[in-house]
Amino acid sequence: MSQLRRALGAFYGLALGDALGMPTQSLSREQIQQRFGAIRTLEDAGPDQPIAANMPAGSITDDTEQAMLVGRLLVQGQGRIAPTALARSLIEWEAAMQAKGSQDLLGPSTKHAIELILAGHSVEEAGRYGTTNGAAMRITPVGIASDVADSDGFIQAVVQACQVTHNTSLGIASAAAVAAVVSAGINGACLADALLLGVQVARQAQAQGYWVAGANIAARLEWAATLSVDGDKQGFARMLYELVGTSVASQESVVTSFALAGQVVLGHLEAFEALCMAASLGGDTDTIAAILGAMLGACLGLEAWPRDLIDRVQQVNELDLQPLVQELLALR
16 A cells, blocks of 8 residues: 555544544533434534534534645645644634634634743744644644654654643653654554554653653553454543543543554444444544544545545545645655
8 A cells, every 4th residue: 555545534634533532522511412322424413503503414623624724834835834834824723713613613722822832932932732623633734744664753853833822841752652653654554553652752752842740642642552343333432431531631631542443453343334433432533533543444445435435524524635745745
């Protein structure tokens, strides 16, 4: 399988996961069960969806949009992201969202960092409180553009993409883990090996940024690999929701994405089934499914995803990711 098919699998997997989780984001597991039973395909958002009210089935959210933003900045910077350019782009993105009347705005860590930058604080200082999953959700382009085989250079590329908003041990380690799986997959690694490498790179990357208190990302990823469906898929989903967690905290949502990917390795879940489970969990479903889709797509290729659903996501969002993906691969 070509690097292009794997890279397209990653970016379209991110978009598909994002769209599957769009109608369920910020809802509880019980609310999702009442409204949808379980997510099995792309669904419309209802009028009382707290963030994406009345958005049509297949609509992407901030996860894909901000990943595209990072990808374009990487291309413009020929592989480097200028922190001030990222800050400015995120400010402009939120202003455009507000102008459209969207509730899909910057997450808490990113919002706080941007406020500090606007108040005159340095870029390095602005991201010192960012521990949520915002960096991990938009890191896929770094995994496409940078080769994890050069671990030091790879981690520096991740830090550049995180520093403005998530300049912490938790924010950087979680983003590095996701990017490493994507990069390893594009190099041809199987999913099992890519996930192991993700843990290793998270352990290296956690020395970067400001230390913050919180469960260790690499240790939690290793723990997540020991969890198993054991024939009870509903019980496994409930365990992820209640024990691992599905909030915007990176040590919950990113770890949940890895736990689901691990079940694909074991053959307990098919790739698309895992994506639908992520979208049905409750909590930050669009981000969990987007991260999972990126990692699975990089290792399994574009063929992992139902062609008709990818077509629908492309059509609804007027989305053609191939030119950007090709430019990112050229940087690699």
